[in-house]
Amino acid sequence: MNGTPLRSLRREVLAANLRIPEAGLATLTWGNVSGVDREAGVFVIKPSGVSYADLTEEDLVVVALDDGRVVEGSLRPSTDTETHRCLYLAFPSIGGVTHTHSTHAVAFAQARRPIPVLGTTHADTFNGPVPVTEDLTPEQCAKDYEFNTGQVIVQMLRSDPRRAEEVPGALVSRHGPFTWGPTATASLENAVVCEAVAEMALHTLALGARLGDTSDPPPHLLERHYTRKHGPDAYYGNADAVPAV
Amino acid sequence: MNGTPLRSLRREVLAANLRIPEAGLATLTWGNVSGVDREAGVFVIKPSGVSYADLTEEDLVVVALDDGRVVEGSLRPSTDTETHRCLYLAFPSIGGVTHTHSTHAVAFAQARRPIPVLGTTHADTFNGPVPVTEDLTPEQCAKDYEFNTGQVIVQMLRSDPRRAEEVPGALVSRHGPFTWGPTATASLENAVVCEAVAEMALHTLALGARLGDTSDPPPHLLERHYTRKHGPDAYYGNADAVPAV
Amino acid sequence: MNGTPLRSLRREVLAANLRIPEAGLATLTWGNVSGVDREAGVFVIKPSGVSYADLTEEDLVVVALDDGRVVEGSLRPSTDTETHRCLYLAFPSIGGVTHTHSTHAVAFAQARRPIPVLGTTHADTFNGPVPVTEDLTPEQCAKDYEFNTGQVIVQMLRSDPRRAEEVPGALVSRHGPFTWGPTATASLENAVVCEAVAEMALHTLALGARLGDTSDPPPHLLERHYTRKHGPDAYYGNADAVPAV
Amino acid sequence: MNGTPLRSLRREVLAANLRIPEAGLATLTWGNVSGVDREAGVFVIKPSGVSYADLTEEDLVVVALDDGRVVEGSLRPSTDTETHRCLYLAFPSIGGVTHTHSTHAVAFAQARRPIPVLGTTHADTFNGPVPVTEDLTPEQCAKDYEFNTGQVIVQMLRSDPRRAEEVPGALVSRHGPFTWGPTATASLENAVVCEAVAEMALHTLALGARLGDTSDPPPHLLERHYTRKHGPDAYYGNADAVPAV
Numbered sequence: 001m002n003g004t005p006l007r008s009l010r011r012e013v014l015a016a017n018l019r020i021p022e023a024g025l026a027t028l029t030w031g032n033v034s035g036v037d038r039e040a041g042v043f044v045i046k047p048s049g050v051s052y053a054d055l056t057e058e059d060l061v062v063v064a065l066d067d068g069r070v071v072e073g074s075l076r077p078s079t080d081t082e083t084h085r086c087l088y089l090a091f092p093s094i095g096g097v098t099h100t101h102s103t104h105a106v107a108f109a110q111a112r113r114p115i116p117v118l119g120t121t122h123a124d125t126f127n128g129p130v131p132v133t134e135d136l137t138p139e140q141c142a143k144d145y146e147f148n149t150g151q152v153i154v155q156m157l158r159s160d161p162r163r164a165e166e167v168p169g170a171l172v173s174r175h176g177p178f179t180w181g182p183t184a185t186a187s188l189e190n191a192v193v194c195e196a197v198a199e200m201a202l203h204t205l206a207l208g209a210r211l212g213d214t215s216d217p218p219p220h221l222l223e224r225h226y227t228r229k230h231g232p233d234a235y236y237g238n239a240d241a242v243p244a245v
Numbered sequence: 246m247n248g249t250p251l252r253s254l255r256r257e258v259l260a261a262n263l264r265i266p267e268a269g270l271a272t273l274t275w276g277n278v279s280g281v282d283r284e285a286g287v288f289v290i291k292p293s294g295v296s297y298a299d300l301t302e303e304d305l306v307v308v309a310l311d312d313g314r315v316v317e318g319s320l321r322p323s324t325d326t327e328t329h330r331c332l333y334l335a336f337p338s339i340g341g342v343t344h345t346h347s348t349h350a351v352a353f354a355q356a357r358r359p360i361p362v363l364g365t366t367h368a369d370t371f372n373g374p375v376p377v378t379e380d381l382t383p384e385q386c387a388k389d390y391e392f393n394t395g396q397v398i399v400q401m402l403r404s405d406p407r408r409a410e411e412v413p414g415a416l417v418s419r420h421g422p423f424t425w426g427p428t429a430t431a432s433l434e435n436a437v438v439c440e441a442v443a444e445m446a447l448h449t450l451a452l453g454a455r456l457g458d459t460s461d462p463p464p465h466l467l468e469r470h471y472t473r474k475h476g477p478d479a480y481y482g483n484a485d486a487v488p489a490v
Numbered sequence: 491m492n493g494t495p496l497r498s499l500r501r502e503v504l505a506a507n508l509r510i511p512e513a514g515l516a517t518l519t520w521g522n523v524s525g526v527d528r529e530a531g532v533f534v535i536k537p538s539g540v541s542y543a544d545l546t547e548e549d550l551v552v553v554a555l556d557d558g559r560v561v562e563g564s565l566r567p568s569t570d571t572e573t574h575r576c577l578y579l580a581f582p583s584i585g586g587v588t589h590t591h592s593t594h595a596v597a598f599a600q601a602r603r604p605i606p607v608l609g610t611t612h613a614d615t616f617n618g619p620v621p622v623t624e625d626l627t628p629e630q631c632a633k634d635y636e637f638n639t640g641q642v643i644v645q646m647l648r649s650d651p652r653r654a655e656e657v658p659g660a661l662v663s664r665h666g667p668f669t670w671g672p673t674a675t676a677s678l679e680n681a682v683v684c685e686a687v688a689e690m691a692l693h694t695l696a697l698g699a700r701l702g703d704t705s706d707p708p709p710h711l712l713e714r715h716y717t718r719k720h721g722p723d724a725y726y727g728n729a730d731a732v733p734a735v
Numbered sequence: 736m737n738g739t740p741l742r743s744l745r746r747e748v749l750a751a752n753l754r755i756p757e758a759g760l761a762t763l764t765w766g767n768v769s770g771v772d773r774e775a776g777v778f779v780i781k782p783s784g785v786s787y788a789d790l791t792e793e794d795l796v797v798v799a800l801d802d803g804r805v806v807e808g809s810l811r812p813s814t815d816t817e818t819h820r821c822l823y824l825a826f827p828s829i830g831g832v833t834h835t836h837s838t839h840a841v842a843f844a845q846a847r848r849p850i851p852v853l854g855t856t857h858a859d860t861f862n863g864p865v866p867v868t869e870d871l872t873p874e875q876c877a878k879d880y881e882f883n884t885g886q887v888i889v890q891m892l893r894s895d896p897r898r899a900e901e902v903p904g905a906l907v908s909r910h911g912p913f914t915w916g917p918t919a920t921a922s923l924e925n926a927v928v929c930e931a932v933a934e935m936a937l938h939t940l941a942l943g944a945r946l947g948d949t950s951d952p953p954p955h956l957l958e959r960h961y962t963r964k965h966g967p968d969a970y971y972g973n974a975d976a977v978p979a980v
Contacts, residue, residue: 048481075483109364111453118909121910136465137465138463145469174364175364175366175466196762200841202448202451204845207843208846217909218870220877224877273683293726294727346686348686355694380708419707421610518927538972569963569970591856596856597938597939597941599854600935600939601943603943631958692941
């Protein structure tokens with residue numbers, strides 16, 4: 001295993017984890033970001049229950065992608081580690097995963113409603129509603145619960161594999177949002193967007209947009225916003241900007 | 246009385262009180278944390294009406310557990326002191342108590358609705374709804390009001406003593422949340438969680454989860470979340486993490 | 491005029507104005523505190539349109555209580571100065587006045603609903619609902635508009651002069667909250683409480699407390715909370731605490 | 736082209752852009768301010784996708800007013816640049832434009848509801864509701880999308896050209912707010928007000944002001960507030976205060 005890429009991955013994963021409290025996405029220690037090094041076959045993730053203020057690069061835990069064993073680190077990795085691993089195995093194009101309990105995204109997860117596409121802020125990042133999974137079954141809760149938390153996301157998206165690239169996030173029923181992206185940083189930024197559009201959607205729904213008097217946004221508007229930031233014709237940002245999914 | 250444990254208890258109680266404004270749980274001076282030294286028969290609590298910015302270890306007041314007299318300190322203890330004392334006497338396993346007027350938990354208290362279990366964020370800390378007490382009677386208000394504020398909590402939980410351990414908090418009707426835990430720090434963190442899940446619940450209810458179209462969370466999911474953080478099979482956190490209730 | 495008391499009043503008024511943005515009560519420059527020196531027959535108030543970050547003691551304007559002329563200061567006083575003057579003339583016991591456009595109190599003013607007493611947080615400071623005035627008439631808007639803004643408050647409270655002491659604030663219809671108190675600092679703290687209880691009330695109402703299934707708080711509870719902080723039997727706070735109204 | 740005015744314009748545009756995150760108006764990089772130098776025939780605008788923390792005066796991009804070509808700067812200008820240019824061409828009196836995705840203003844845009852005039856906070860800045868545009872057509876989205884985003888605002892206001900001066904902002908349907916003013920700073924402050932009054936309106940509507948039991952604010956009140964800050968009889972603020980539209 002080449003140490004240098006891991007050092008830079010550790011740095012990125014630490015920085016992304018520290019952005020969780022900065023962006024107001026977490027209460028206490030509720031949130032974690034990981035980043036994968038597919039060549040090395042490992043991912044780097046936040047340790048369990050450590051506060052962001054105390055977190056150092058050394059605290060991060062390196063976990064094997066194939067079987068989830070701890071490869072480096074003296075602390076126990078996040079309890080959500082197996083969920084991250086499941087998503088990395090299912091979606092080969094992603095490089096980072098973020099999980100938070102951000103307030104408004106959790107409200108949609110608890111209400112078991114997808115976050116609907118109500119405007120361009122949503123369409124800039126998510127090319128469709130952020131979907132909500134089925135409840136886990138008693139069997140899925142009894143054994144390998146955290147891996148199965150990833151599985152309900154994977155099963156939901158299986159019928160349309162492109163969706164995981166164009167809608168880089170999902171709500172686990174009664175639980176909260178998981179987002180992903182090409183890098184740890186991108187997955188964190190998608191978590192920030194997921195919370196922001198959830199809050200906007202909640203207020204929009206409160207204003208009665210869904211009470212029958214308002215049509216859905218026109219598809220040509222949504223498509224324009226998604227494609228100006230993503231894909232071959234994208235023209236948003238500058239060279240050194242964070243790559244989008 | 247051994248000075249050293251009290252010094253360390255004072256330090257912890259001061260730090261926990263300072264986290265009240267940091268966590269956005271208090272307006273002005275509305276919130277207080279205490280911690281008990283059962284061997285010494287005393288607890289340490291915030292003085293009344295002193296702002297967090299000015300608070301020092303020396304300002305903290307040491308109160309006798311048996312009769313509520315001030316043992317150390319030149320300031321008057323929090324007006325809520327007798328409520329803390331009542332809870333310490335009723336629940337021998339707790340080591341800390343926190344009271345705040347945090348916005349969303351107060352809204353549930355004022356609406357006289359328990360905070361319902363709508364998802365895993367709640368179940369991670371509270372193994373059931375956060376209950377709301379009966380109103381105090383005119384007699385309970387006229388004499389020993391603050392002690393009686395603790396009594397209405399104790400009476401509510403009397404029928405099921407395990408509940409105070411698994412649901413470490415309650416809403417006093419028309420008033421606000423009291424939370425507790427094995428330490429002052431844990432009681433403060435339970436206050437943070439109480440406010441967070443109250444806000445999430447308020448938004449979830451606004452999204453219509455309770456309007457007939459949504460079932461309750463499945464018990465196997467809630468149990469999994471509670472037991473992975475609490476009890477003999479817990480696997481959340483690391484050695485030096487804050488102990489949960 | 492004795493310079494020393496004014497110097498200390500200026501210091502207090504400056505500090506109270508700076509707490510407006512700290513407490514999240516103002517957008518841009520929307521909020522002002524004044525304090526009166528009744529012996530000198532003047533009050534000290536924030537200048538109009540100056541940002542809090544730039545505000546100095548020298549910028550504060552000294553205004554004559556009897557006719558509103560500027561006595562000291564090179565800047566124009568707050569446009570709301572005549573409203574403050576009207577309140578000082580009508581309520582001889584008050585020493586400070588605060589006006590803000592804090593979000594939730596303004597929402598009640600815009601909805602023309604008093605802030606109802608839904609719990610002890612409110613009763614700790616306001617011994618009754620925070621009332622909302624009548625709309626100003628075209629005549630009251632055409633001439634001496636700002637003084638008349640004070641007049642609609644005074645007229646509303648005229649029938650019960652004790653109310654201005656026990657409920658130290660009011661909402662001007664379609665406009666926002668004015669609060670007062672024995673000092674500039676106390677008036678500012680009452681503005682903080684007014685916003686906090688407005689937000690709590692808004693969420694409580696959203697939870698359905700007023701949809702027929704919830705009774706009003708029992709009067710004995712509210713009275714206990716008001717009297718433990720106010721009047722001859724008060725036992726809240728410590729010697730050097732900010733005096734309450 | 737005279738370098739000195741541009742240097743001072745760059746400084747103002749940088750400062751106004753940095754106030755976007757300070758005022759809580761933006762998530763990630765979602766928001767941009769520009770300022771125009773009509774004599775030089777150019778405007779200065781934020782580059783695309785650069786975070787506020789990293790933004791320097793040198794990063795700002797100078798764009799020609801007549802055809803939108805980049806005149807100075809090595810970075811790509813904001814994707815919204817053509818919308819700004821369209822507004823400058825249509826409204827010759829304006830000197831600055833701000834675009835944000837601030838939460839509550841976006842909620843009104845997504846619900847396709849104008850922000851109604853519910854009180855004096857709104858009337859102090861906007862002499863009427865903040866209007867919402869029609870949806871862009873498929874043709875307007877397919878070609879020159881960003882310029883057409885400005886066009887739908889211009890078309891909406893064409894029938895009443897004075898409106899753009901007295902209501903210095905508009906909501907683009909399903910998208911968000913654009914505000915303007917005599918300077919870049921004024922356009923930013925109008926964005927701050929737009930978000931604040933949107934939040935107040937949302938809460939006011941939640942309190943039922945529009946459920947049939949409340950009348951509209953009386954026109955004489957609104958006019959008084961607008962004219963005391965704007966026009967020949969304005970008496971708000973001090974000499975060095977930021978000029979209002």
